Amino acid sequence: MISERKIWKEKFGEWFRKVIAEAGILDYRYPIKGCGVWLPYGFKLRRNILGIIRKLLDESGHEEMLFPLLIPEDLFARESMHIKGFEEEAYWVTHGGSTKLSVKMALRPTSETVITPMAKLWIRSHADLPLKIYQIASIFRYETKATKPLIRVREVTTFKEAHTFHASHEDALKQVREAIKIYKKFFDEIGIPYIVSQRPEWDKFAGAVSSYAFDTVLPDGRTLQIGTVHDLGQSFAKAFDLTFETTIGGREHVWQTSYGISERGIAAVLILHGDDHGLVLPPNIAPIQVIIIPIPYKDMEELVNEAGKKVENELKEGGVRVKLDVRSDITPGSKFYEWEMRGVPLRIEVGPRDIKERKVTFVRRDNFEKLSCEESELVEKTKSLLADTRENLRKRAGEWLNLHICKAKSLDEAKKLIDSDFGIVQVPWCGKKECGLEIERGVNARVLGVPSAKEKVAGNCVVCSQKGEFLVRLAQAY
């Protein structure tokens, strides 16, 4: 499978820009760099993907809410590490009309400093804990690096951030594990492979005790962080003096976590499943699952359109998201091109022979396999092909990631692999910060972090040669 996507891999940046525009996902020609417009087809895909994460969060006891965008400077600056990490990334509102505001306000780059002071109004005792909430909203980051559609933008239009509050560190850590589990389910649902790493001390979320991240590998060998989970300890609770009455009557600071995913998850779907012909959308999130294209022969236009209509109705009744393309001003070939570009997982062609033989002809988008079935098996066959497509996409994306994670024994070897755009390279590391930074410098790449504790392995640190406690993951990262 992978080899078929070779051309696409080599020029993937160009491919991505072209495809999201041509497929009607986003238009980035808005005059502010890093701000795009969700087009109708893209908006529907986004809605379907958000439906999956909403369901997972609702089912696990999270409540959806909506918080203000603007953060007064004094609130935003309350937690010292947080403001240090975010102050150069925030956009500032300084004027209302021509009036200078007495307190300037940041556009939220994340909402810890919005939500913690509100939680302080809601949490009084242990009986109010745990509190698990989330919102889906736009966040803003003043990006000075080159922007890239959905990956490095200034308005992140699709940020899902969850915030939880707990009576003990233990309970918060349990929540961190639940969050990782929820995100695993989410990425599995949309067929995106991932590796979960605990980020190194020097690359944690600003204000966190520890940060865990989901990374995947893009066709150019660079990793994309697609989700993060943070144990916030009591940092924000202390900064905002958020306390609760314990079961024995004292007061203690609340323990917090936060975890977020963004439109980078959508980018991963578009990029990792796509091919030279355009997008290939997993059927469970595709706005259109089946496109029906009548193949007209002279004097038979009406007949094939009617047969197409019949197929459409039957699939609709079967609960399939289906569209019949009856445009008469373009050829079936052009329609093939357009719907392949847009990633519709299954095409049905309806021609005179199909009608005569009472057959249905399918073409799968993922592997272009042509198949047919009896008319009577239409709905059943469609569903099984959609299920197969989904599984195949998940599998081939998973294989892609596996092929791009390896181990190296020395810094030199690691550097060579990373320079050749291999993907994620792992080397033994003693766990000390100075060696970690030395590794980063040595390979000119980023330390993604280490696997969870139980995967600890032996090996000599590539810097200090002491016994390594971890295999640390390195990559060129977006």
Add this chain to the structure above:
Amino acid sequence: MISERKIWKEKFGEWFRKVIAEAGILDYRYPIKGCGVWLPYGFKLRRNILGIIRKLLDESGHEEMLFPLLIPEDLFARESMHIKGFEEEAYWVTHGGSTKLSVKMALRPTSETVITPMAKLWIRSHADLPLKIYQIASIFRYETKATKPLIRVREVTTFKEAHTFHASHEDALKQVREAIKIYKKFFDEIGIPYIVSQRPEWDKFAGAVSSYAFDTVLPDGRTLQIGTVHDLGQSFAKAFDLTFETTIGGREHVWQTSYGISERGIAAVLILHGDDHGLVLPPNIAPIQVIIIPIPYKDMEELVNEAGKKVENELKEGGVRVKLDVRSDITPGSKFYEWEMRGVPLRIEVGPRDIKERKVTFVRRDNFEKLSCEESELVEKTKSLLADTRENLRKRAGEWLNLHICKAKSLDEAKKLIDSDFGIVQVPWCGKKECGLEIERGVNARVLGVPSAKEKVAGNCVVCSQKGEFLVRLAQAY
């Protein structure tokens, strides 16, 4: 019905602030004035209401999209009337981190100047028209007047704005009529009565040729604008040079409309259906349609809870949004109070006698009527009571509005009525601007506008005594 809500009417401002907080709709204690937090229950209500408008727009050929929040100053200032109307209302982003931006950016107060330049990239010829799109997003207004929950806020979190593009003024005017029809359906669905007026020349949307508005009357006699529809003519098309190739090959500027509703529609639902006990939510948008409260007697707690569970399951299977309140630490009376406050349209009480007699006891939220039915009729009876409740709410809100619209023959009479918080007062008007402004000054109220053309009536203008062409509507307006 109305008289039962007397106390509530007299102190409605206070009532509103208390109820939205206690009922778990919004929390306005955020440190920026006019910015609130949607709480879980309120968020679900908002989602249900948005579901109705989305359906109406999708079914009438509108496509949902999402546009950037930030507007570069030069774009925002392109249409001269528009910037004149909005420049003092806009929040300005001037810095990214500590860097001063070369072009300052407004937070959208509305999106004509965001969408028109994008439409210019999409529209080439008459074949691309009409184009009908919408988005649901936050908008920002630098309000200097006193803020009021959902009614006068700085972050309008729930703004639905539609924008349409047409090949002729005639087609745009047809769209204005369709938009009015869609909004009528929407407000009918949520049981909110309205009066539609064409706003006077001096109170149009900044940049519009003409503006139509939906107003309703609040308990304090003041009107609330809950929806607007604008014929934008070619104002924005000319400012942005948005043209299309006509059928005969020439180029012409596109004709536009825009129409919006906001969270003021939600405010109207909360205020107009509410009573002294709190909210009364129309069943079709209520997050919880039926609350089941077990009435425990000594040693029968388990029995009533089990019977409640049975009722809950049956209603769930019947497609009813139902909740069983089994909390054991509070009394049934406290539960009644809480769910009445939250506006759940129907209560089912399950006690030993109901179980014994195989009956179900209902209490309606809208009129506190107590009813019962056989166990076997549960689902059917519930649905018919919910339907009755919905119809009753719609009807009584409609009666309220009708009782607060009247005619006056002179400015004096009009002023007296308006000063007594009557509601909307209509007087004959010749149609000339100077007389209109004189009327506004004379009654110290706002001219809402005139009915649509076919309702024109005769009468002598209350200012110049010339034959009046219209009955003009006056009110204290929010």
